[in-house]
Amino acid sequence: MTQALTVQNLTAHYGTTKVLEDLSLSVGKGELVSLLGASGCGKTTTLRLIAGFLEPTSGTIRLGDKDLTRLPAYKRDIGLVFQNYALFPHLSVLDNVAFGLKQRGVASADREKRAKAMLERVGLSPLADRLPGALSGGQKQRVALARALVIEPPLLMFDEPLSNLDAKLRVDMRVEIRQLQRANGTTSVYVTHDQEEAFSISDRVAIMNAGRIMQFDTPEMLYQRPANAFVARFVGFENLVPMTVSARDGETVTATTQDGSQLKLSQERFGAIPDAFVLAARADGLSVSTDAKAEGIPATLGLRTYLGRAYQYQSETAAGQLIANGSLSAPLEPGAKAKLVPVPDQCCVLLPE
Amino acid sequence: MMTSRINPLLILFTVVVYIFLMGPLIIVLGASVSDTTYLTFPPQGLTLRWFENIFEISAFRRTIITSLELAFLATGLALLVGIPAAYALNRYRIKLPSWLSTVFVLPILVPEIVLGFSLLKSVAVGMETPIFLTLLIGHMLLVLPYCVRVVSASLASFDFSIEEAAVSLGSPPVKTFFTIVLPNVRSGVIAAFILAFITSINDVSTSLFLTGPGISTLPIQILAHVEQFFDPTIASVSVLLMLLTVAVMAIVERTLGLTFLAK
Structure with missing residues (x-):
């Protein structure tokens, strides 16, 4: 039995x-x-x-x-x-x-x-x-x-x-x-x-x-x-970005990266966000955007690789090297300036180690 | 059709090697049937009386029996100690200090004469043990390294997770040793037995010190005989020993196949 x-x-x-x-x-x-x-x-x-x-x-x-x-x-x-x-x-x-x-x-x-x-x-x-x-x-x-x-x-x-x-x-x-x-x-x-x-x-x-x-x-x-x-890291979240909360407005939290760029995150999506946390994302969870008004982590794009469903960029940021995906319709060249915008569904908030 | 050229020198070399290997055997065989009272080759005449002579000389009869008893007992006892030792040395290889396995080889690192002499001093004289018992101790020491080494070699390729599988299926550890471990190192145990048995039967150096009044082994008796006589009886005894070895090998070949020795 x-x-x-x-x-x-x-x-x-x-x-x-x-x-x-x-x-x-x-x-x-x-x-x-x-x-x-x-x-x-x-x-x-x-x-x-x-x-x-x-x-x-x-x-x-x-x-x-x-x-x-x-x-x-x-x-x-x-x-x-x-x-x-x-x-x-x-x-x-x-x-x-x-x-x-x-x-x-x-x-x-x-x-x-x-x-x-x-x-x-x-x-x-x-x-x-x-x-x-x-x-x-x-x-x-x-x-x-x-x-x-x-x-x-x-x-x-x-x-x-x-x-x-x-x-x-x-x-x-x-x-x-x-x-x-x-x-x-x-x-x-x-x-x-x-x-x-x-x-x-x-x-x-x-x-x-x-x-x-x-x-x-x-x-x-x-x-x-x-x-x-x-x-x-074990399940493939390549990007771990340390952040601190700079302002809270109801369920919306403004978080700041080490280089000062700001992101708005919703606690409805991530649950209670502590004052210091790590934003974890796979390459899918960071979207490359050239829109100047986009809220994201400023980055200089590096090597571009073709994945079939998207292009993947090795990107240099103040938080170190991050890996992000960009759309197939607009391939970008190495050296281009862009923002890496977190895709809420694909990201996690973790306590710092 | 493909043919490959073989260098004639290679053929010559091979033939010479075979002569070198088989020559002594043929000479002994020839000398044993020579109808002369001294050792000679090629044989002059043809007789089997030297074979009869072996059994007429009571010292030969007695020592053949002593040698066989000794070889069986010493090998048996050495295996009783050697198999568990080899098992432990392999099973717990990581936990045990590496010098431990070397200890079991020491008896063959010490010159046999020294081994014999020390046993004479410390056991035969020192402890006044009976002659046969002293011989048995000596021979067991002598063959133990072969038992441990050969069984170890067999166990080295044994996968101990098989043992764990048996235990997990409900077989107690001791039972598992006999039903799972031992059958898989059978060839090693048989090879160890043969090596040890032959080593014991042929030993002169150690036995020389340990034989005494009334009890001797066959090789020592051969030595004693040669000192006094030069007749072909010695050759016949040798042929008898050769036949014994061939018989053992034939049995092994029939039951297991000789290739297992190479495993």
Whole structure:
């Protein structure tokens, strides 16, 4: 039976190095949550702690109403899919899938029946008698998936399962993983460094850095409403412009950049704007305008690149180099003076770091 | 049709190498069937009486049995220590200091004569252990490095996440070692066994110090025999040892294929 996972105040050390700090995470029944971050951010450590391969310094891990924190790994009943597949090289595909059932004392005939049914679901029935060495990468990962699913675990965890596959197969496999996970309603934790992969298949994503969760939210919220500069940069907000509020008039706030140029922002759109903040925008969120009356950040345009839907300019401003998009109808030359006008729907207001 | 020219010198070189490799074996084989009372080649006459002679001399009979017992026991014990050691050295490679694996190679870094002499002084004389036990300790020390190194080489390419996969599927760690780890390093264990066994069977230097009244090994007995006699019995014993080795290899080839040794 699938269960909710609750991780509370987890802290872990490798020797004297703190690798995880006071991490809390809850995954609802049937939910797929991704841990996303660069290597060394603690995402794999978190997974290994939940799996029981590492022991936390403090904190608790609960699955449903069962406390896993000090339970040995082999008693945790968690399905695991590894980056390098980790199939048993000396066992046939069928025996690989049946392995977990065997450990649970399932009778031989029933075991074979269930393993075969699982292989059927991942489309590998014809390969049941092969050894793993004779399979392709994608097939191996399907066997690994079948092996983890056949024990009907209350929790399924993936450790960079698609990293060793080529780009096309990665996309196909992640859809397949999501479909199987949905169909079984298995609570899942998915570790990856690939943003697109995490966003495309997860219900919620925890973006991690230096052993902490920076933001834990739905992919949509993370992509559109990053909570801090780290997450903003991570999801592609290239332009972070520090600003201060110089005047407030009802819901309209006048903000000043470091070089003194002023912008009007609406609190109806951005919520309460603090006195000092950072305006975050992707290149899409800053529009290049040559209109002298436009309210924007004065810039000298640099290199122009063609994106198909727009031109993109590397622009020099008092706030440093910013990247902005301009319309296709009026290409501008390097050296031209222009203003970079924030597009409200495409910008965010963040607290300074 | 494609033909490739082969340099005649290369053919000559190859033939010479083969003669060099096989010559001694052929000479020993020839000498063992010579109907003379001294070692000679090419053989004069043809007889198998030197083979019979081996079994008529009780010292040979006894030492063959002692050598086999010793080789099996020493190799078995060395594997019992060596496999877990190799496992730990590989499994916890990052956590363990790097010099630790070198410790297991020390017995082959020390000249065998020194090893034998020190064991004589400290164990045989110092602790007054029985001769067979002293020999066993010596041989185990001698073959342990081979066991650790060869099994280690096999484990070096073993992916320990496979072990974790088994544990996550509900298999307790000790059981996992026997059902998952061991089957995947089988070839390494067999290779270690063969190397260790042959090392033990052939050892002279260490055994020389540790054999004593009533208990000796085959190579030491051969040495003793040569000091007094110069008849072809020695050649027959050698042929017997060769046949033993060929038999072991044949069994391995039949059951596993020889290529596994190269893995």
